[in-house]
Amino acid sequence: MKIRNSSNEIISKYWLYFGQLFNIGLLLYFKYVNFFIENINNLLVEIGFDQSLQSLSLIVPLGISFFTFQNIGYLIDVYNEECEPSKNWLEFSIYVIYFPKILSGPIERSYHFLPQLSQNRNFDPILFADGLRQILWGLFAKVVIAENCAFLANPIFNNPAGSNSIELFSGAFFYAIQLYADFAGYSNMAIGISKLLGIQLSKNFSTPYFKTNIADFWRSWHMTLTNWMMDYIFTPLSFTLRKRKKYGLIISIITTFILVGFWHGANWTFIVYGFLHGVYFLPLVLSKDKLSSVKSKTNTKTGILYYLKMFALFILVMLTAVIFNSRSLDHALIFYGELFKSVSLDNLMYLFQPNTLLTIGLIGFFLMIEWVNKKHLHDFEISRWSTLIRWCFYILIFCTILLFGRSSNSFIYFQF
Template sequence: MLFNSFDFAVFLPIVFLVYWALKDFPLKWQNVVLLIASYLFYGWWDYRFLGLILISTLIDYGAGIAIHKYRAQRDKSRLFLVISLLSNLGLLFFFKYYNFFVQNVDDMMVVFGYHLNTSTLNILLPVGISFYTFQTMSYSIDVYKGKLEPNHDLVSFAVYVSFFPQLVAGPIERAVNLMPQFYSKRKFDYAEAVQGLRQILWGMFKKVVIADNCAVYANQIFDQYTDYNGSTLILGALFFTFQIYGDFSGYSDIAIGVARLFGFTLMRNFAFPYFSRDIAEFWRRWHISLSTWFKDYVYIPLGGSRGTVWLAVRNTFVIFLVSGFWHGANWTFIVWGGLNAVYFLPLLLSNKNRRHLGDIAPGGLLSGIRELPAILGTFCLTVFAWIFFRAESIGHAWGYIKGIFTQGLFSLPHFQGMTDAAYTVLYVCLMIVIEWQARNEEYALETIDTKLSKPLRYLGYYSLIALIFFSLGQEQEFIYFQF
């Protein structure tokens, strides 16, 4: 079920009313409602996917209890942790990476004169499998490390795994943050619900008005890149840059906003990353839940930046390459991850990777002008890297990049639909202006009630709703559903 669908527009109010009608009942009743709603929400794509979530839930539920039970016997405790990790990674590998590995091993053997005659499988990738497997693995690891007591309530644990607002594209929640919220009595908070609706509205604007409109032109230019001049190809890369941001950060805003309607607090997943002043700051602001997951469960256990320079460099490349591969079974994602590691390395080696930890341009306009060159430089590096992320293959990416650096680079862009695309550019500019004025807040509309009078505020709401309504067309899936 898509957030930007009529089905969800009917589904959400019904679940909301039933859920809060049970506020005076035992807490378990509300958790049961959320569990049923979450399974219905996920099964809307394909009911067969529910079996995988159920398997992952039962394995990690039992593993968590066993890990804690045998914590005095380290070998046994570690065994159950390994069972949990191998089960989750095994499912993820089979559904997402099996064909990739088979094909690449086959190609490698051909180079040495061997023909394995292996065959790939027609595997349907379950929506959001990378997200919920990482979420359940963090639970098992945290129980093993003693950061969390195991959950003995199967219902609340099952809701933690399948919580529908963030199930298919995050944020990837840590058990230490989200799970205790299923144990606590929830009270309806009107102010928090209003904030949730505002965040949903802004997320829908970014998805429907920005991402879906940008996708039309990004797809057109990337799919037929040999027909266009260099300036048009740059414009195509820019369209994709704002498509993926509007799509993924829009999903995160909607997910967090929907969770607030039910009395839950999810972690922030985006912090205006395109205003970053270097690539290290970008990765602290982009897909925060994944970046911090890899930092805590991969980078730090490997030693982080401690030790020799070689180890710090190795760990940096490991974290970025693994992050790239997490996104998909294609060499383009691995190159994208490696390219970001190359961007990051000079900052690490010069010990400048943590110099931008504070607010962006806190001094207002003058400060913003001073920081603009660093912001634009980081943005250009990011746009270039996105070419590999969007391309179908390394050859496609390389051909696209070569097409940019031709004589046509200095010609005006030209492609079918230029007039309509101008409106999309205006929408992107509107988003940038609104997000810039809120660059140090949680999301763009968070303090709109203190900045605008009531008439202007409602004019803004209705304007966004109108833009969303007139931009609605065929329902477009979110990009990160494929991951």
């Protein structure tokens, strides 16, 4: 209210900056202060100081990375008059801490979420049924796909030096699928639960592993975070650096993706992960006048070249995810070092072990369903099928969860 009701532009900007600094300060203090202390201590040791700063014992608030970004976006949208300031503290509190999304998103925009709270909501059986379908598919992705992949990938990542090249490549593959199935599964369940309550959350994934260039991949992966970063970081930064033309665009992209990586956690692995994804944009930027013009022809072309590009992009993203899942950069370097050693025929036996074959089969089924639904609103939109086939499919998914699902204590993105 202070931003919108201020008597002049200067005071309005003051309240905007104050709100932004307050939210960013909370995020930096609770999530990153020990990271900075650790790196300052390392620097002090390097230059010969014996004393060091004491790390803090902090309890990080649930979902702080998500709700601080929502709050910052809300303040900017109010300032830019893209949404009206909320006058109802209960509605605004629900917007911030709405339980399906608080732990792992989606990162909702105020102009999309708040109006849904103030309008009357009537029971919609079609929306309710679609929510149940999305919950079922999200549960399948999590407990069947993600957890079976984790069962195979975790031992390999925990001891890369004791694994052969085939195992390491398989571990990287299973982790890439795990990361997607885990987070997309959570998003589907969160969106589905919200549909039961008559509230629509934003779509967060759109079959990213079926894309053919890195720009389309990030338009489809963690879409609400990507859109937030594009609107509030990349766009103003690229506008500021517009006189530097492509160099300014490159700086803007890499800076944005370094922040995307750093948003995930206080570790140099996330920073390098974000930096590399920013670097992957360089061929597109150098060959195009505008980043917005970079679009794949996924809806019109599915020839050999399309599949080769899709496969190459997946391998690139998969190998980069090794850094994302490593405890440190040294750990990632050990993984890469062992990965590219020579392969013997004995190593191939790993691929024919029962657990490996089962997981590969389940992944194939999972990706097949997503491929069929890649042009629809979500990954399990089968309402157009006949009733008999639909219910047979529900029973199949439910039985697969009971037979092959594994228990889990958490989701990957809960740590972020």
